Amino acid sequence: MNSPRWLDPDEQRAWRAYLRMQGRLTARLNRQLQADSGLSLADYEVLVHLTDREEGRLRPYELQRDLQWEQSRLSHHLTRMQRRGLVRREECADDGRGAYVVITEEGRRAITAAAPGHVETVRRLFFDGLTREQVTALERLAADVLGRLD
């Protein structure tokens, strides 16, 4: 821990700007989604992944792998979503330990209703005003950083 390499001024500014953008953007997206459709960003992500498979069901561990969430977070979240009727749990025949998470009709209705407004908000708050180069540079940067997170 001795003599750390501090951030230089460019890095400082970039880091502060990133943190600030991140916090504000997430807050805004969450609020819009919550207000317009009663879903959180987390609910939205779960439902997107479920609708990606046409059977509308996944094993929790697959969901966990895709979302990169903590296992217990996922489990708690599914419990809450189940309580609200957005998903349902089913037994898994192949693996006695396992389970399936299945999207309900209500879950489908919820995400169908929520998606347009959410995408519109992402576009309005984030992509509008960015150039194509900025978009590809961001993807590149995120991929670089992700590569070092594993």
Place this chain on the structure above:
Amino acid sequence: MNSPRWLDPDEQRAWRAYLRMQGRLTARLNRQLQADSGLSLADYEVLVHLTDREEGRLRPYELQRDLQWEQSRLSHHLTRMQRRGLVRREECADDGRGAYVVITEEGRRAITAAAPGHVETVRRLFFDGLTREQVTALERLAADVLGRLD
């Protein structure tokens, strides 16, 4: 809400990569700070802003403006930090409604101990491996987006 402009493939990939990086990075930073020094990222931010003024004290509304937090989040957070002995509240003579938040000796010790490891982690997980151009491009992007969030 009719006929939304969906994200094109570049935007999709960039957005997913960003969300994923964001989530994983925040989680890692939080875990490191928590494990090595018992502080959360939120605690860290509060203490940084307090130590920025050499009196080590601020009005809550200033802190709120700087951090861009919800007022009640800040208030709750300060209560918890106070309970842990990191800050203290003091009466404000000029304004009967107001208060001061003051960093304690223990708070100073905590952030002094935490900072090197945290900065090192930010550097290792984020800045190492990014070019100078990527860093300035990020700052630019974040500033652009922030400009549209107000």
Place this chain on the structure above:
DNA sequence: GCCATGTAGATGATGCGTCATCTACTGGTG
């Protein structure tokens, strides 16, 4: 001086995220 409106800040309820821990089943090795 009195009232209306605004501002500083606290609080209770409730949902979310993490950690530690637990149960139950699987699958390979002797």
Place this chain on the structure above:
DNA sequence: CACCAGTAGATGACGCATCATCTACATGGC
């Protein structure tokens, strides 16, 4: 087949974030 390491998932406790609401003081207009 008995054992044991590993994997799938759930749960309780606790700190965090948001919303709605509340108190108390400040301030400007009459």
